[in-house]
Amino acid sequence: MPITHEIFVDLPGRSYNVSVGVDILTDLGRIVASTTGSAGRVVVITDSNVGAIYADTVRGRLSDASGLCDVIEFPAGEEYKNLATYGDVMDRILALETPIDRRSVVVALGGGVVGDLGGFVAATALRGLPFINVPTTLLADVDAAVGGKTGLNAQAGKNLIGAFHQPSAVIIDAAVLETLPADELGNGLAECVKHGVIRDWALLDFIEDNAAKITSCQADTLAELIGRNVAIKAAVVSADERESGERAHLNFGHTIGHAIETAAGYGLLSHGQAVALGMVAAFHIAESRSLIDSSVVERVRKILAELSLPVQFDDLPNSPSDVRDPKCLRRVMSHDKKALGGVVRFVLPTAPGSVAIFDDVTDDQIEAAVAVLG
Numbered sequence: 589m590p591i592t593h594e595i596f597v598d599l600p601g602r603s604y605n606v607s608v609g610v611d612i613l614t615d616l617g618r619i620v621a622s623t624t625g626s627a628g629r630v631v632v633i634t635d636s637n638v639g640a641i642y643a644d645t646v647r648g649r650l651s652d653a654s655g656l657c658d659v660i661e662f663p664a665g666e667e668y669k670n671l672a673t674y675g676d677v678m679d680r681i682l683a684l685e686t687p688i689d690r691r692s693v694v695v696a697l698g699g700g701v702v703g704d705l706g707g708f709v710a711a712t713a714l715r716g717l718p719f720i721n722v723p724t725t726l727l728a729d730v731d732a733a734v735g736g737k738t739g740l741n742a743q744a745g746k747n748l749i750g751a752f753h754q755p756s757a758v759i760i761d762a763a764v765l766e767t768l769p770a771d772e773l774g775n776g777l778a779e780c781v782k783h784g785v786i787r788d789w790a791l792l793d794f795i796e797d798n799a800a801k802i803t804s805c806q807a808d809t810l811a812e813l814i815g816r817n818v819a820i821k822a823a824v825v826s827a828d829e830r831e832s833g834e835r836a837h838l839n840f841g842h843t844i845g846h847a848i849e850t851a852a853g854y855g856l857l858s859h860g861q862a863v864a865l866g867m868v869a870a871f872h873i874a875e876s877r878s879l880i881d882s883s884v885v886e887r888v889r890k891i892l893a894e895l896s897l898p899v900q901f902d903d904l905p906n907s908p909s910d911v912r913d914p915k916c917l918r919r920v921m922s923h924d925k926k927a928l929g930g931v932v933r934f935v936l937p938t939a940p941g942s943v944a945i946f947d948d949v950t951d952d953q954i955e956a957a958v959a960v961l962g
């Protein structure tokens with residue numbers, strides 16, 4: 589099966605291609621060799637879930653093409669995206685029987701946790717090795733794998749340790765999403781809806797027309813969905829690599845979404861569920877400020893519901909009372925690392941497919957929007 593989409597991420601001196609297709613992992617060795625320019629030594633970093641399903645295939649393909657391929661696996665889960673795992677993975681790489689050198693290539697095979705940790709290992713091993721990202725969750729495909737942010741969680745908070753390290757290539761095989769648990773698919777779908785809202789209203793038409801094929805993991809449809817979303821993320825990142833301007837638009841839905849996730853406590857709801865609710869709340873704030881009309885809000889609520897994402901608190905299997913308390917959510921928001929001097933910055937829709945940043949959203953508007961969630 590051919591590559592169906594090639595997206596160029598245009599960054600001065602660090603440009604790269606994102607290749608999207610179905611069953612393209614079978615061609616991984618050739619793609620990696622052609623990207624790195626030589627049949628060099630490859631170290632694959634993966635987690636225990638992804639490794640159990642895909643490590644043998646990937647090792648085989650890479651060994652055929654480059655000769656020497658080691659696989660380093662760490663336990664799956666966000667709780668392992670930390671300094672201890674980083675230290676362990678780094679020590680194991682540096683102790684490999686055939687030592688790595690500056691031409692060795694790190695391949696991160698997994699979801700956003702593996703991409704972030706593997707990318708940070710690549711950024712720091714021998715002061716920086718080439719890095720190829722092979723994402724295996726929809727969230728990593730459409731969001732985490734493109735943009736060059738790598739890193740770890742610290743005791744003080746998520747993603748506080750890290751570096752920008754752009755990959756040399758990103759290779760996305762939509763067929764691997766077949767083994768992804770349904771909740772994990774929802775995390776990526778929330779980001780896809782976000783991309784439609786901020787840049788490409790026609791993407792929402794595509795999602796609405798293909799909701800059944802998407803939720804049942806039809807690979808060709810997912811490849812098309814991923815290609816369109818990567819193009820949006822790549823355009824935003826190319827315009828603003830270090831998040832000083834328009835990259836902030838990618839935070840749409842995340843201001844209230846992060847607060848909901850934090851107030852709920854770890855593991856009670858997924859990131860995608862929180863972002864879906866955050867987007868609905870942001871739409872209600874925009875409506876209350878007469879930026880958009882109610883038909884647009886209803887359309888987005890309908891699309892989220894078709895993707896089995898929540899649009900009100902009652903759609904969640906369990907939501908603790910703190911999450912429903914607007915004052916508690918407002919407090920959490922002003923402690924967010926993205927709040928500047930306690931001012932909570934909102935990205936709000938201003939027209940279909942377009943958003944702007946607002947620093948003057950009032951507590952009353954936030955509380956009214958949270959109240960609409962139920």
Ligand SMILES: NC(=O)c1ccc[n+]([C@@H]2O[C@H](COP(=O)([O-])OP(=O)(O)OC[C@H]3O[C@@H](n4cnc5c(N)ncnc54)[C@H](O)[C@@H]3O)[C@@H](O)[C@H]2O)c1
Binds near residue numbers: 698731
């Ligand atoms: N760097 C960035 O720009 C960026 C952007 C967004 C999110 N992130 C980070 O990404 C992480 C979340 O990523 P995620 O949602 O991919 O989570 P994840 O990496 O934890 O993957 C979710 C689960 O799915 C499993 N899995 C992955 N692919 C699979 C497959 N094909 N089949 C079966 N199981 C599979 C994993 O083992 C894990 O248990 C967070 O740490 C977040 O901070 C980074």
